[in-house]
Amino acid sequence: MDWSAVAHAWIDHEAPIERAHSPIKNELLKRAALRSGEKVLDLGCGSGALALAAAERVGPQGSVIAFDIADAFVARVEERAKDVPHILPVQGDAQTFIFSDVKCDAVISLFGTMFFPDPQVAFANIGNSLKDGGRITFVTWAGPQHNPWFSVPGKALADALPEMPKPDPSTPGPMAFANVEMVTDLLSRTGFADVAAEEIDTHLTPIGAAADITAMMLAIGPFRGAVSQFAKPGEERSAMDSIAKGMTAGYGAFAGEQDVRVPARVIFYTATR
Template sequence: MDKVLNSDEEQFWSGPSGQSWVTFEAEQDALLSEVLDAVLQRAGLKSGDAVMDIGCGTGALSVAAAGIIGEGGRGLAADISGPMLARAAERLRHAPWFSTQLADAEAADWSGAGFDAAISRFGVMFFGNPPRAFANIAKALRPGGRMTFATWAPVARNPYWRDPARIASARLGEVPKGEPNSPGPMGMADVDWSIRQLRAAGLADVACEEVTVHLPIEASPQKAAELVLVIGPAARVVRLYQASPEDAAAIRDDIARDLEQYQDGNAVRIPALLNLYTARVV
């Protein structure tokens, strides 16, 4: 990896949290499938394009983009997490026109790479210095190159983030609140602040569209609650307080009851609100 500026994020995503994404890759891909579709719909990729996926995780968006741009295109999947990037590389082995790079988006040397587009599904909310990171990504794009990034809208408008954490905290205790707009899942939830960061990076035509999607879990509410406890928003509370098996079981049951309102046949479909940011390199 080139120089790392976000060492805390590198350690976090290269540890148990990153490994959890690898372990539960299929479930996470299904959960975020509509988010992936929303990014690709607005990115407007076409055959032969050169595209980079920022914060590619285990590679779901990269694999989909590779299928669109085809062998005549060129792709780069970049992430700061070694375990997640290794899995992305494995998934991309049948698309040799799409390479991978272990990289900190704030520090990687991407000057003159000449990509047509940069895309991301929840990979750009963790930057310690957003203007520097977005300016560095812009160096990888040709003049007129476009960016399309999906992030979460505020917790209060996202039941997936709001309710399981609330239920877990009610039993175990509150989680210390971070500073507003600090790196994390809600790092670009504030639209006005985020637009200022993108403009400070020198980008043009910066805009944000609120997009409603659903997060599907192909399981009963009880099974869905088990997943949320392992890798979802309640997991941090359970880990912080080292919940006993009895507490974890009670929280799971309370979350399952809450998820019943979203049951749709044999699945749970949780409504979610995204911020879909777009911008252009001058």
């Protein structure tokens, strides 16, 4: 995956994405129960919304390591946290980074754990960042049947590009940790205890109308690459127009008087080391 391209597109749409994720972020922080003075690792920190919120909870006596594989995300966190000295942005790959000297009280992650090529290697390594008794709290998406945020563009793609093969939800990507049994077993096998998972239903309420959400998703998703690969020669433009039309109609089904409320289901995983 081209994490640089992903990061730049995400940062360009930071405000609506963070608004959409805000209730999930708040629920994650509630479950993580961070305390003043604690040392925290925010894994896959993105543009920094969770790290900034965690820093408020641990206070200047604590610290937050904002960790991401994408240089652009790390640079964005540095920019946003220039007046928050107890946030430390760090670039690295969680599968190989040497965490043994970190010794955090808690690891947290907002949709940052589903992209590892080898999750077993990654979580075994992430566990090295925790003190004895340290805890991990992260959230992932449930399956696409529960998340129109993803199924709407998925249907639009399938309708416009019938030759495109169906994606494998078990491969690295947003849906990779939708199988609760698989993830809880993974955590147990990589040295975690007190493993638990809970699915909850919520809504995503980004900024803007259905067409705005479509434009954002087209910018941050792999749509143009799919069109260039699977559209018939000379039909690329019409395929993109069809995808955009389908997405706008799909998201429009969730429009209310004030905003668009897209139903969502997420899974919170917790464990101790």
